[in-house]
Amino acid sequence: MTRRTVPSPPPIPDSEIQDFADMSAALTGFESNVLKPALDPLGLSRIYYEFALAQVGSAMTTLLNAYRAIKTQPAQQIADTLLETSSSSPSTQAQLAQSIVAMWYLGSWYVPGVLGGGGFAPPPLQVISSVAYTNGLVWRVMQSHPMGYSAFTFGYWSQQPGSLSSFGVNTGNGGGQ
């Protein structure tokens, strides 16, 4: 008896995932080794890249190529260029870059170009996963933990939090540890 198998597509090469993580680092203000650590139990950079590809297809590849063309520039300059922060009407590619930032910060997919209103953020299309939620960068930025997922112990709230750098942010002041 023979069984025909459909070959699965080859996995996206690690080098492409690394480029996505490096671009994401510039866009989000975090270090690449925070988003994609050498020992990576979560694999969020691959999950996010594949999620974005499934949502927008070749537009994702085009954005990544735009990053590759300027990857040697300083991180803030890369972010400002790809997000077109000085433009009054960001292109659809810059809106996709916004969604990548939102994905890392909030663990959810926000459809590019859909804005909030009435005093609130736009509803996300999807929370990507519970792991994505609990690993949102926004919780680090506020020097805390995800609401509903504390890694701290009793009474921590009565004490000053650690510095931003202890939450994985290199503030560029030489204070990173």
Added chain:
Amino acid sequence: MSSTTPQYDVVILGAGVSGNLIAKELGLAGKKVLILEAGLAVPDSREEYMENFYLALAKTPESPYPALAGRQGSKLNPVGELPDPATLPTPRATVLSIGKAPNVSYLVQQEPFNELHKNDPNPQNPPADPKTGDVRGLQFSSTFERNGGGTSWHWLGTSLRELENDIRLETKYGHGRDWPVDYTELQELWGLAEREIGVAASVAQQEPLEVVGLKYPSGYQYPMQAIPMSLVDQAVSGAVAGLQVPGTLPNTPGGSDPTLYDVFVSPTPQGRNSEPYDDRRVCAGNTNCIPICPIQAKWDPTVTLGKALDTGKVTVSYQSVAYNVAVEGKNATRVDYYQWSRDDKGNLTKVSKSVTGKLYVLACHAIENAKLLLLSNNQKGIANSSDQVGRNLMDHPLYLTWALAPQPIFGYRGPLATSGIESLRDGEFRKYRASFRMEIGNEGWNFSKGDPYTTTMDFIQGTNNSNVNPPPGGSGQPIRLGGLKLVQQLNNIFTRQFRIACMFDQSPLADNRVTLDVDKVTGKPNNVDGLGLPRPKVEYGLDPYTMEGFRMAAYVCSKVYERMGATEFTINGVGGAGDFTYQGVNYHYYGAGHVVGTHRMGVDPSSSVVDASQRSHDVQNMWIVGSGSFPTVCTANPTLTLMGLAFKSARSILAALGS
């Protein structure tokens, strides 16, 4: 009386705070108890509820419960749309359905004013009645759960005691209605409830509140050490030192109280573990008490349900919705209920069943108790010779204000609230306006603005829904940021956000009311649930006494923010659910989930539904329990007191069984 022997000593409807506590007390005394719970069973582990929460697009109080609907990607609701209550066996009131039509909102309510006046070029809030000053046609905004464990899965844990003048409001200040319970007895009952819950607090820290009449029996000790104050609490506490406010503002209707009252912050007694207690863990400050504590460091009713089941005398029948309590003469004789099930495709089936007990306890929730009482006896109602069933519906209407501190105070850290301003809860001003407590939040602008989402998306997308990203120079577009600039800007905003929630001792009004949503002539249901039962219709409004409380609260908040050097960002809308206007100023109220008053207790059977033991005046073998029995909503969050009253009911039930 029925000639056959009842199947149970006591049949309890509802597996929430009161039902579980009474079941436990009766089980310990060797009585045979059945609990009929309308909704789903308590899950073996809360992981599924946590997953619902993590994946919910909006982290509302209802978001983890139950998995039947609302979670995107769940088997029965792949798209996560708000379900039609007519398709659900136990629909519930939800935050996402407030102000919506009955195809989304379980509670049938008046449309919000802006919906009724869609074409009005100048949207307004509902006008006040020229005679009474009352604003009617408002939305009741509190929500509740209908599953094993009940709404207190997502209580905050605040375990304050009422003040003596809270329960003597009518005698002392000529407003509202006295409670028929002795304050000394309540002190003993609170002690029992504090041990059941495991309340963390220190009597010494509460002593300054003697100025509002808070007193403990000599030598009283809470079961465990107090929860530390958060950095936000400490910042507010330091800033308000020496602040005094008058009892009333100029132009308060009815009179004035120029006395100056001290404003100070007190640590809140909380039902969460500061030490290992009852085989549960110590609070790790998950900042998620509402919607769900991930580690059950906060007590919830399933803890007490477990103890009830451990007695070996208590049985729970889930997915069992009572629709009739049969009464003969002065006795309840039978409960009729639907046992429902639902297959993978969502198809609902129901089987009609009956059960008998010597005694009956209705512990379904203030709104559901009223619904069942009105629905029974072919919609002629039971236990309602006073005509008070469903009336005097109250909440703690909640006035929310929010601000940015001048320096980081690190909200979003700790339990959702660890302190409050309790020092303004009593005074002569209660003759003229509603008293209130002020809860300090440890969750930034999560409640206020849906943060961290709103502010984060504002700086990514260049919008200003949070109001902290106005266009530079006042015109043009809000800024957009990325990279380290985004990190620093968000850090700057989020570490300075905080809020204060003020909760009012709302007046009991006969017209604030739960009725059945049925045709007045034919009695046929208008809107039904998935079992074909009529849904609760709710009418709601505010009187000037309550609204004057809002005016004072807004004033006190502004003084607190001024002392801190904080910038206030509070917004009060126009025309939407929760919006109203008082003395020319717009306000917005939220629901606190503190639903009370619908079967109020009293000495006089002609003006109350139950006695001080929560026993029906009319049906002598039936107790109607929970916060629905509160004659007034008072100034403390209700859970501790409603559990105390459940202890009292359990005693009177045992006495009745013994006789």
